[in-house]
Structures are given as structure tokens and as C-alpha cells.
Amino acid sequence: MNIITIDGPAAAGKGTIALSLSHLINFYYFNTGNIFRYIAKTIIDEGLMYEFLINKNHFNLNKINQNVVFLKEIPDLVEKSILIDEKLLRTQEISDSSSIIAEIPQVREILNKAMRKFIYDMLGSNKVVGCIVDGRDTGSVLFPNAGCKIFITAERSVRTQRRFEQIRSTFTEDFQEEIKKKRVHDSLVLRDSRDGSRKRDPMIIVKDTIVIDTSKISQEETIEQILAIIRIKLPDLSKDYRKTVNFI
Ligand SMILES: Nc1ncnc2c1ncn2[C@@H]1O[C@H](COP(=O)(O)OP(=O)(O)OP(=O)(O)O)[C@@H](O)[C@H]1O
Numbered sequence: 726m727n728i729i730t731i732d733g734p735a736a737a738g739k740g741t742i743a744l745s746l747s748h749l750i751n752f753y754y755f756n757t758g759n760i761f762r763y764i765a766k767t768i769i770d771e772g773l774m775y776e777f778l779i780n781k782n783h784f785n786l787n788k789i790n791q792n793v794v795f796l797k798e799i800p801d802l803v804e805k806s807i808l809i810d811e812k813l814l815r816t817q818e819i820s821d822s823s824s825i826i827a828e829i830p831q832v833r834e835i836l837n838k839a840m841r842k843f844i845y846d847m848l849g850s851n852k853v854v855g856c857i858v859d860g861r862d863t864g865s866v867l868f869p870n871a872g873c874k875i876f877i878t879a880e881r882s883v884r885t886q887r888r889f890e891q892i893r894s895t896f897t898e899d900f901q902e903e904i905k906k907k908r909v910h911d912s913l914v915l916r917d918s919r920d921g922s923r924k925r926d927p928m929i930i931v932k933d934t935i936v937i938d939t940s941k942i943s944q945e946e947t948i949e950q951i952l953a954i955i956r957i958k959l960p961d962l963s964k965d966y967r968k969t970v971n972f973i
């Protein structure tokens with residue numbers, strides 16, 4: 726199956742690498758984390774986060790139905806999360822909240838179904854050669870039959886530094902929160918812990934996955950390594966793309 730999954734902990738570089746790679750091999754790129762972030766933003770915007778926190782396992786998802794038609798129009802939800810300005814989803818508050826929301830089995834069930842359908846429809850439409858999907862459980866749960874599974878990681882201190890610099894450089898003053906490295910670090914620790922220990926679909930490395938530690942290598946080197954893996958894992962694709970300079 727022409728699906729490449731890239732999983733890994735927060736700020737490991739999944740999104741950056743997946744996006745560059747998608748341009749190089751002409752795959753559609755889908756960031757599953759943005760879906761969880763979009764739900765978190767909606768719950769926060771509706772003023773329901775407190776209620777969600779104190780009532781986590783019994784939170785009535787229909788409560789946010791009025792504005793996002795959460796349960797009725799799931800495909801719409803995926804579309805909406807794609808269309809939204811990504812900067813709005815990248816605040817510290819949303820990062821933290823999304824991993825809390827992602828612990829709820831009902832949320833995962835609904836979103837997994839919608840995301841799978843979206844990607845299969847995309848592949849079935851023949852508009853794209855393949856899809857790159859990144860997240861935490863894309864190789865283990867979402868697309869266990871993916872042709873190529875990568876797990877990108879990096880030491881926590883490296884990830885903290887990368888995220889800190891990313892926030893500082895990306896956000897305009899309007900979105901700028903008071904950024905403290907300790908806050909960024911603490912948030913990563915918490916998210917890693919929640920994502921790795923939740924009962925439903927935790928972040929794990931399944932056996933047919935190739936792990937790349939990017940702590941000491943550049944983005945370019947990481948991409949080179951992944952292209953080499955793709956050549957082996959998706960040989961038919963490399964045949965189709967023999968003429969594509971970057972892929973040979
Ligand atoms: N060798 C590297 N590989 C990947 N990203 C790197 C590397 N060096 C620096 N970065 C930077 O690290 C930052 C974090 O990357 P990115 O946002 O892609 O992480 P992520 O794993 O998708 O995070 P999250 O899961 O929290 O969304 C980016 O600013 C990226 O440019």
C-alpha cells in the first residue's frame with residue numbers, strides 16, 4: 726500500500742520531514758495531530774475544557790455538536806481541520822489539551838474512522854500516487870498495512886530546543902505566548918508520557934518499523950535516509966519514479 730507512516734514523540738521533526746518528503750516524491754501529506762488539535766481548539770473555544778477535564782471519561786461529545794457537528798459530519802471535520810490556519814492550532818494550550826483529549830477511547834474511535842476514510846478516498850480517487858501520514862499511532866493502529874513505517878525520534882533536550890526555537894521563530898506577536906524553555910520542556914515530558922502510556926492506541930514502535938534518531942543529523946540527512954528506506958520498502962514506486970531526480 727502506498728502509505729508511508731511517520732510516528733514519533735513531540736517535536737521530533739515528523740511534520741517537517743513528512744512535508745518535505747511529500748514534495749519530493751509527490752505524495753499527499755496528512756498530519757493526524759492536527760485533527761486532535763482541532764478538536765482541542767473547538768472544546769476550548771466552546772468554553773468546555775474545564776467540564777471535559779473534570780468529567781473526562783463521561784464527557785458528552787454531543788455537547789459540542791452545535792458548532793462543529795462533531796458526530797454527524799465527521800468527514801467535514803477532517804476537511805475543517807485541514808483548512809484552518811495551522812498557526813491557530815500550534816499554541817501551547819492546544820498542544821497540552823490535545824494530548825488529554827487523545828486519551829479518550831471514544832474520541833480516537835471516531836477520529837480514526839474518519840481519518841482512514843479520508844486517506845482511502847484520497848488514494849481511491851487516483852488524484853495522488855500515495856500518502857504520507859504522521860502522528861503517534863499511524864503505523865501501529867491507523868494504517869497497520871502501510872508499505873513503509875518510520876519512527877522518528879530525538880533526545881528530549883534536542884526536541885525541547887527545537888520546539889523552543891520553532892515557537893520563537895514561527896509565531897507573530899499576535900500569537901506569541903510568554904515562552905519559557907522550562908514550560909516547553911515540561912509540556913514535552915507530559916505529552917510524551919500521556920502519549921506513551923494511554924490505554925487506547927499508545928505511541929509504540931511496531932516490529933516492521935524503522936527507527937531514525939535525528940538528534941545528531943540534519944533534516945537533509947534524515948530525508949536521505951528515509952528515501953533509501955522507501956526505495957527498498959516501496960520498490961514499485963521507485964520504478965514509477967525512476968525519472969524523478971530526487972528519488973533515484
Ligand atoms: N534533524 C532535524 N530533523 C527534523 N526536524 C528538525 C531537525 N532539526 C531541527 N528540526 C526542527 O525541529 C522543529 C520541530 O519539528 P516538527 O514540528 O516537524 O516536529 P513534530 O515531530 O511534527 O512535532 P509535533 O508532534 O509536536 O507536531 C522544526 O522547527 C524543525 O525545523
Ligand SMILES: Nc1ccn([C@@H]2O[C@H](COP(=O)(O)O)[C@@H](O)[C@H]2O)c(=O)n1
Binds near residue numbers: 761824859860
Ligand atoms: N495519531 C495521533 C496524532 C496525534 N495525537 C495526539 O495529538 C497531540 C498533538 O499531536 P502533534 O503531532 O500535532 O503534536 C499529540 O500529543 C497526541 O496526544 C494522537 O494521539 N495520535
